[in-house]
Every structure is written in C-alpha cells, then in structure tokens.
Amino acid sequence: MGWNIYLSGEIHTDWRQRLIDSCKAHDLSIIFTSAVTDHQASDSAGDLLGVEDDNFWRDHKSAKVNAIRTKTLIESCDVAIVRFGDKYKQWNAAFDAGYCAALGKPYITLHNEDLIHPLKEVDASAMAWATTPEQVTEILKYVITKE
Amino acid sequence: MGWNIYLSGEIHTDWRQRLIDSCKAHDLSIIFTSAVTDHQASDSAGDLLGVEDDNFWRDHKSAKVNAIRTKTLIESCDVAIVRFGDKYKQWNAAFDAGYCAALGKPYITLHNEDLIHPLKEVDASAMAWATTPEQVTEILKYVITKE
Amino acid sequence: MGWNIYLSGEIHTDWRQRLIDSCKAHDLSIIFTSAVTDHQASDSAGDLLGVEDDNFWRDHKSAKVNAIRTKTLIESCDVAIVRFGDKYKQWNAAFDAGYCAALGKPYITLHNEDLIHPLKEVDASAMAWATTPEQVTEILKYVITKE
Amino acid sequence: MGWNIYLSGEIHTDWRQRLIDSCKAHDLSIIFTSAVTDHQASDSAGDLLGVEDDNFWRDHKSAKVNAIRTKTLIESCDVAIVRFGDKYKQWNAAFDAGYCAALGKPYITLHNEDLIHPLKEVDASAMAWATTPEQVTEILKYVITKE
Amino acid sequence: MGWNIYLSGEIHTDWRQRLIDSCKAHDLSIIFTSAVTDHQASDSAGDLLGVEDDNFWRDHKSAKVNAIRTKTLIESCDVAIVRFGDKYKQWNAAFDAGYCAALGKPYITLHNEDLIHPLKEVDASAMAWATTPEQVTEILKYVITKE
C-alpha cells in the first residue's frame, strides 16, 4: 500500500523538503501532498477571477480557492503532518489539525519544545509529536514498513 | 426551537458576558456552552488524576480532560462563535473552527480588522465575520427570531 | 411524535399561511420552520455586519447569514415542502431540494402542471408532488395521524 | 493525483468543450464527467423501459434513469463546475449545487454578472465564481499543479 | 430513557395489538410506531394527489407517500420488530429489515419455524428471532428494565 501524506503548516523553512528527502533516502512508498507553498501565489489565488479592492474579500476569495485544494487533499490523505514554526500566527495549521481531528484522520505535529503549552489542544488530538522532520521520517518508516 | 450556541476562544476579555447579556436583553431563546474559562483550572484539569512532572504530559492530560467537554459541546451545538483576541497564540480557537468546518457545523468568527489576513482560512469556512459581540447578537436575533 | 416540517421556496404568495392554517384546522402536531420570508430583510441580512459596496459581496454576505438559519433548520426537519411559483428564478428552492436529496431527507414539491418538465430532476428525488397547499395538508395528515 | 471534475448545468452552449480544450492545452491531468448532454436522448431515457402516456411519469422515469448517472458521478468527483446560462429554468443545476453542498463536495459556479442576485444562495456555498470557462481552467490549473 | 420501537410487517393479524398490550401490562416505557396498517388507505395514499390510471404509477405514488412515514419512523426508532406471517409476499418487511441492517439499527424478527430457511439472510442480521409477540415483550422487558 502506498501511503498518502499531507503536509500542513509553515511555508518559510525547508521542513517539507527535508522530510521528503529523508523519506526518499529510506525508499518509502509515499505520495506527499500539500497546500500551495508559494506565499504570493497563494495570497493572490483569487485574483485569477478578478481583482478585489476590499482586503477582506480579496483574502476571502483566495482562501476559498486554496481550500478547494487543501480540503480535497486532506480528505484523501492517510496521515497529515502539521508543522508549527516560530513565526506568524499559523492559524491555518491549527485549523487543518482541527479538521483532521473531526474527520478521525490521524496527524503528527512537528514543533519545538517552547510551543508545547499553546499547542496542547492540538497535540491532545494528535497521534504523535515530533521536533524534527527526520523524526517524522522515522515514524513513517516504522508505520509503513516494519513487519 | 431553542438554539444551542458554543462560545470558543479568548478567555481574557468579557466578550462572552457581553454576548450573553445582549442576547438576554433581546429575549433570545439560547443555551450557551463553552470550554472551561478559568485559565488555571483548565491548565490543571489533569492533576485531578495525579500530578505529572513532565510539562508535555501535564498539558496533554489536561487538554484531553478538557476535550471531553469541548468535543461533546461542539458536536451538540447548532452554531459556534469563535473569538480571536489580540494576545496569545489561540491555536485552540482555530482548531475548534477547523473541527466545526469538518463537521459542517456553521460558525461565526469574532475578531478585529487587523487579524483579517492571518485568519483568512478560518474566515473562508465561516458563515459570517463580526467585530463586536453586539453584532453577533444582531445576527443571532435575525437568524432565530425573524419571520 | 411532533413532526418538524421545513417550508422552502416562494415567498410572494400565501402558500405557507394556507398550509399552516389548514394543518391547524386538522389539529396536526407540527412545528413549521422556514427561511426568513421578508424579502428586504433577507437581502440585507449581511448589512448587520457592515454595508458592502460591491453587489456580489453584499449578496454573498447576506446569503451566508441566511444559510446559518436554513442549513440548521433543514438538517433538523423531518420533511421539507419545496414550493415553486411562476415568477423569479427560484434557484434557492432547487438548491434546498438538492440539499435534502443528498441528506436523504424526504421532501414534497408543490407546483403547477406547467412546471413539470423543468422540475423533472427535482421531482425525481421527491417523495410526492402536490399542486395545492391543501393537498400537502392531506398528505401530512395521512402520514402523521393515520393508523 | 488525477482529479475528477463533474460538469453540471447548461447544455446548449459549448462551455464544456471550451473548458475541456483549455485544460487539455495546459496538460492538466483531469477526468471530466457529466450528465448526458444530448437533450432529446436525456428526455427519452425512460422510454427504453416502455413509453408512458402521462407527461409527468414520462419525465419522472427519464429523470430517474438520468439520476443513476448523475448521482454516481457527482458522488465520485473531486470538484463540480456548475454552469448557469441565460435561458431556461436550469433547476437541475441548482439541485446539483445543493446536492454537492450537502455532501461537502467543493463546487465552482460559472455564470454572468446579471445572475448574481438570483444565484446568491448557490454562490454562498460555492468555493468560487467564474464568468468564463477559461477562468475555471486557470483555477483548476492553480489548484492541481501549483507547488 | 423511553424506548422507541418500530413495528414492521404483517398487517392482517393482531400481533401489534398483542405486543402493545403485553408491554403495557408490564408497564414498559415504550413509544410504538408503525406504517399505516389500514390496507386500503395505504394502497390509495397517493390518490390524495390525484388518481392514476396506470397500476404501476398508482402503486408507486402511494408507496412513496407511505415511505415519507416509514423512512422517518424507522430512522428515529431504537429497535424494530419485523414480523413475517404465512400469507402474501411481504417484501416490504424484508426491505425494512435490510434498511435497518444498513443503518446499524437493531431489529428482532418475529416468525414461525417454517420460515427459518427463506428468512435466513434476514435473520442473520437480526439481533434475535422470536415466535410469539409475548416473547418479544419478554426481550423488550429484559432490555429496557433489567438492572
């Protein structure tokens, strides 16, 4: 069985690439999916349908276009990895975690120790908490290939 | 029909009380539910089952005890109000919004203009965005009593 | 058992009142619910949260506020009555019918003979087709009280 | 991942072909499905099981045969495109939109500006509104291929 | 908790009354629901919406009106009792049993020994098989009141 893993959260560091590379190095049979990680493209996704003057509606329109992708990919994944970095509000990552929780979709959080307390509700519904992408790879390797 | 409204998010301002009071002033037939809003009690909920040394597990245990309540109340509400203030990470509020979204449970966000951009994914799945508790009351009054 | 009946569609004739009155005349134990039927109030529901310049977003905002009510009431009804009159597009009525169909919620259509052909997909998923509110009352009386 | 897109609504213009062609021109990996778009064949689908005298039952029988196809294809699609033109009642398109909404299936509406007001409930549950097939292609290209 | 019991099947003997009476004699807190058991009224339920010439469509129309009731009551019951007598085809009873099975709704069959073989698939998904209404009462009494 090829596993389908959705990568949610932080887009300003290379955690996705590190995770994908280390999984590849272990020959794991995984399809990785993700939201659009090009920040500017993501913010202007709705502009494809006409530019908005009002900030709220511009964001609204773009966020809905992006949700066509994220909702579809989250619902078809087997496991989600939800990454919280040290910058920005990152409410979309917590939103994805809540979405997974309600669907009964297992997810692993990836964050540093200093975020333990503010992420306690998000971690409480997670199946595991990792601090490095390489740890996530170890877990995925165990889950997917161990006999 | 008596409506059941779940109040999620910020616990450091009086928005819950203002909302409840203004709904009462309009004689709306509403049952309000909420997470435990006593910060200290909430953080130490798990201590009732034995104190933990490790911070992660202390938070984990408390968060799960709190989830017995929040999960049950969210699933039985008709509408959720999700409040984001200007302090703290508030990932639990975004988590609740994602949970509602996946269940198809309508929710209204309550936050200031300066949070529009970081909350765009959360607002994209919301049914409405309000900036004051009194606006939420207006919406609830319209939804519940207008003929 | 008290039945919960949702009344969807046309708001410019008195079919709702005729149905409610004739059900009352037969002492049927029914709770009737409905979208807001005050056209102007319905169109301006979103204005409660701030007025919009752009027509699309004004309609969007109002339609979402109204959906908090209609979605909740449709999901909690036992049977929906979906009325199509001879004016306007009435796509919201067909939308409600599709929503009911997907939920497995039984609905009865109420329309004249001349709408048979354009409503064939909507009627195909309906449990019955009536041409007068009084016929609907007859059906409800039979369904609810016959032994 | 190959995306599965259901095309609902108007059958009297070439929007389906324009959309399919422009997606092909962008090498998008999409399976398109649709209701039967041959008007006469669709209206007489039930005749395969014996001809009916009564108009209502002829339409009913054909609509149910068609629903075997549309229901199955809508439920297995990832995204639906719902097109409203300027002629006919098109209640089946609104019905499909409601069906998608209840299933939590994302859909994009495709219609001109002059239909904004009568389609406000249908647009309120949509993920996006486009005015040309080429815009839909832009959205699909972004959703499916952007990294 | 007051239990809600749906009574499906045979309408030509007094098994419903015997069951209801013996449950009353044991003071069991039960709400009993049922399809319309007046054969003629049931067959002509659709006539309320206009008389049909064609036998198939007359039956179809009546059966759908009856299904508004049976579907709603079966979905809201806690347990169904499905009775098979020694006359008629009784496919509606087997249909109800299949409907319950797919919903995960527990049901008890009530039939004589000579029907064991043809009912083996229906009994295989049942929670119990009884041969007399009084046995069903014994089971309900045990299930509802035993400590």
Place this chain on the structure above:
Amino acid sequence: MGWNIYLSGEIHTDWRQRLIDSCKAHDLSIIFTSAVTDHQASDSAGDLLGVEDDNFWRDHKSAKVNAIRTKTLIESCDVAIVRFGDKYKQWNAAFDAGYCAALGKPYITLHNEDLIHPLKEVDASAMAWATTPEQVTEILKYVITKE
C-alpha cells in the same frame, strides 16, 4: 470509469448470464459481482466451520458467511440490479434492496408485471424498473456510454 454492478436475487434462471452477455456484446466496461449462486454451496457455506445439528443455526452460520461477501460487494458497487422471479420467497432480494436504499446506492428492479403490487415499496426506492435483462443492458449502456 469502469462501473461496478452488483447482481442480486433469483438464482434459478439465466438472467445474470443474459445480462452479462448482452453487456459484453455492447462492449460496456463493467465489473459484475454477485452472491454465490450455487444454491447448495450457499446453503452449506457454514459447514466449512463445523456441521450444525439445529436447522436454525446451520442456516444462520451459512447466511453470515455469505453476508461477508454480499455486504462487501454491495457496499462497493455503483449500481445494483435486484431480480425477482416467480418462485420462492426471495426475501433476500428485498433485503438487499432495503440495504441499498439505506446506503443511498441506486438500484434497478427486474421483474414481471404481475409482481408490481407486492413490490411497490421496493420499486418506490428503485431508480428504474425493467422486465427483461436486455432492458437493463439498454439502461446501463445509456448511463455509462451516452455523451
């Protein structure tokens, strides 16, 4: 898309083969599934796990083993064809129809005119009624291949 069609009901005539052959003659891309149609093998399926003395339990055991197959195949089919012949009780066919109805799985009934009245509830939830396997093929051909 390859369609998956489940064939339920009568096992004493050649309707399955006629249907499969005529679909093949039309080059339809269909996977057909079915219950075990070898009557004796079906009745003794449970004997593989030890022979039972009691008739009820022998039938029960076999019916449950058969249900592993039928339940799995019905749940994975796109459309079911439910055949009623002129012999035997055939409650399993009506049970399958009820099971499909509750799952929202479309099904087509296949039976002669003289069974219209006793099958009215089963037909009321069906998408179509055919009298010959060849008619079913016509419907499937239309549903699967018509553009």
Place this chain on the structure above:
Amino acid sequence: MGWNIYLSGEIHTDWRQRLIDSCKAHDLSIIFTSAVTDHQASDSAGDLLGVEDDNFWRDHKSAKVNAIRTKTLIESCDVAIVRFGDKYKQWNAAFDAGYCAALGKPYITLHNEDLIHPLKEVDASAMAWATTPEQVTEILKYVITKE
C-alpha cells in the same frame, strides 16, 4: 444539559455504585446507563427465546440480546467509563472501548497501575485514565459543572 454516561466493564465489584453515589453527593445532573449487571440473567438472556443445547449458540443468542441494549445505550451516551478489574478476561470491556473509539465517543478508563501495559492500546484512545471511581467523579464534576 444533562449528561448521559455509560458504565462498561467489571460487574463483580461495587465501582458503579460508588461512582453513582459520589456523583449524587455532588449533585451532578447525570443519567447513568449500563449493560445488565446481573451475571446469571445476562448469560441466560437468550433463553427467553428458547433454550439451546449447544454452548456456543446459547452464548451467541444471549450476547445478541444483550447487544440490543448495550449498542443502543453506548450510541446514545455522551461519555463512557470503561472499567477493568483484576479478574476474568473482560474482553467485552475492551470491545466496548473499541466501539466507542470508532464512533468518536469519548471514554475514560478505570483500572489499576498493574494493567497499564496490557491496556496500552485501550488507554491510547481514551480521554483519561483513572484509578478510583472518585477520581472519575472529580473529572465528571469538572467537565459538567466548571465555568
């Protein structure tokens, strides 16, 4: 809101009574439900429908009658308490826990420290682990009444 708590597992000690008593002492608004806890009555529940010679079928019949009750009560509870004592196999308690887990129904385990290792999978899906009925009462009091 009155909470509905299902008590699963061990029937040979007084933990149920201790829990109910201490909840009563705290004036908690709770409805407690449970399987039949009279061991002999439970084992012979099926005898009400005729005595069986074969041990497997006697147990089977009784277990199914009991499941009418347990399944219905578990599905309607808000929270389950699952108790493991130091005697017997208690597979039914672990079965109930798995049933709750799949339904997304929150449950609390109640067992001594020496059972931690064999119960790790059961505890992994639980919301909390308690060692005394009084601790469970503390949790329920917090969850239900804390503001």
Place this chain on the structure above:
Amino acid sequence: MGWNIYLSGEIHTDWRQRLIDSCKAHDLSIIFTSAVTDHQASDSAGDLLGVEDDNFWRDHKSAKVNAIRTKTLIESCDVAIVRFGDKYKQWNAAFDAGYCAALGKPYITLHNEDLIHPLKEVDASAMAWATTPEQVTEILKYVITKE
C-alpha cells in the same frame, strides 16, 4: 477484485504465516495487512520520538504511534481476522473487534473452544468463528472465488 484482509491479535504463534501460506496455496488474490508483530519494536515505537521515564507515558506514546498504522489499515480493509490465543490479556484484539463492529466492517474470530464464553460479545458481532487458520482460508476462498 483483490480483497484486503487485516490480521489482528496474537503475535506469539505462527497463525498469520499459516493463513497467508494456505491462501497463497489456493492462489487467492488477497493483500494481507497487520499491526507490527515484532513485540519489542512495537513496545518501543514511541522511543523514536524521545525516551520516557514514566511507564504509562512510554506505553501511551508507543500505542499511539502504532495506532497510526492499525487504525489506517483496519479502516481500509474489507475483512478482519481477529485471533485470540491462550496467553496474555489480548485486550487490543477485542478493541480491534469493537472498532470493526462500530464501523460495520465484517470480521471473523479465530480461537479455541475454551474461549467461547469470555468471547461471547466479540463473537456476537462477528460474521464467523473459526478454530484454525486453515478454516479461515476455506471461508476466504469461498467468499472470494466461489461462483
């Protein structure tokens, strides 16, 4: 159709291998999945994310990592085989059975006669009970290949 069979329970005997081998000998088209059966690896799965001092949390962490796999594989299987041996508590096997029961996923139990009584609730929801892996193979062969 290739069947997907999940093997749950006992890891200290060779029943999995015997089952897989005998299915292979019959050329059955089956994908077998399973929890990690290396006892030590399974107990220390959580150590990949950092070692825990406290026994409860060590077990908890490992059990959750294992659940990512078991939950995903159980939900995607067609049939589960649940094996109970004569050693250890084996509550995880009963938990899996309850999980399958709530999902409506068919399962077959595999255990000796002396476990009939303590497994009566688990067997009551099973589709079959076998005493040897070879019997399971016989059932799977019948279910998958018999015409």
